[in-house]
Amino acid sequence: MPTEHHPADADQAVPELGLDMIEGQPVTGSLGRILPEATLARLTQYLRALNAMQARGDEQTSSGVLAAEAGVNPAILRKDLSLLGSYGTRGVGYVVMELTEHISKAMGLLRQWRVAIIGAGNLGRALSGYGGFRSRGFEIVALLDSAPEVVGTVVGDLQVQDIADMDEILASAEVNIAVLSVPGGAAQDLCNKLVERGVRSILSFAPVVLQVPTGVNLRKVDLATELQILAYHAQNLDT
Ligand SMILES: NC(=O)c1ccc[n+]([C@@H]2O[C@H](COP(=O)([O-])OP(=O)(O)OC[C@H]3O[C@@H](n4cnc5c(N)ncnc54)[C@H](O)[C@@H]3O)[C@@H](O)[C@H]2O)c1
Secondary structure, eight states: OOOOOOHHHHHHHSSOOOOBOOTTSOOBOTTSOBOOHHHHHHHHHHHHHHHHHHHTTOOEEOHHHHHHHHTSOHHHHHHHHHHTTOOOBTTTBEEHHHHHHHHHHHTTOSSOEEEEEEOOSHHHHHHHHOTTTGGGTEEEEEEEEOOTTTTTOEETTEEOEEGGGHHHHHHHTTOOEEEEOSOHHHHHHHHHHHHHTTOOEEEEOSSSOOOOOTTOEEEEOOHHHHHHHHHHHHHHHHO
16 A cells, blocks of 8 residues: 655655646646546546535545545545645545645636536526536636527526627637537537637537547537446346
């Protein structure tokens, strides 16, 4: 079992953690390496578990407890945290607040991200009405649509704006992340326009493959794919 050091000790042992999050660029670890996608996904699980610990007043935790609450193997957790230059202390473990801040900093979550949702249909309206983004550092600052009957309607504290005014809206609202919740046929054109206007982080729900140039981060959410994978596993359980 690897020795664990307190994060405060780690700061002394590793004076320059080298954590950096450049807008639109992948997160890099203590050695300046890009963190693996799987590690990034697990870091969000650690944060969720740490937030739950904070909510119930736990001040310290161990890699074993954190791993169990995050649903991850403890050895993998220690390896992930070592990529951030973060170490606990054997017998003491991690200070919950410090580790939360450490992971949040590495992931670029100590700043507020300004999100525009393009497409104010069923999905766009549901997303913009969800209160859980703001507390995690993502503020929905604009909701845009092209349909005349949708533009001007109100969702929560946002009024749907006309996509024709996208340029001014992106600039004035200082948008740095865009969410595409439009039909597949409209997605690539909108994606191109967003990139042309300097948006370098795009999350798409559209059921199409989108092309973006180097330097733009595109992520896709596809519940249908997840369901199909579940169906495959369910079928194997039945046989
Ligand atoms: N990835 C997933 O898991 C998932 C789940 C549900 C829906 N979807 C996809 O998300 C998208 C939205 O689904 P929905 O149910 O909200 O559809 P919807 O028809 O209710 O809403 C789409 C909205 O996009 C607007 N729109 C169309 N073209 C536009 C353009 N060029 N500019 C701006 N707005 C435009 C429409 O006016 C409409 O309000 C669809 O592509 C759907 O397939 C994905």
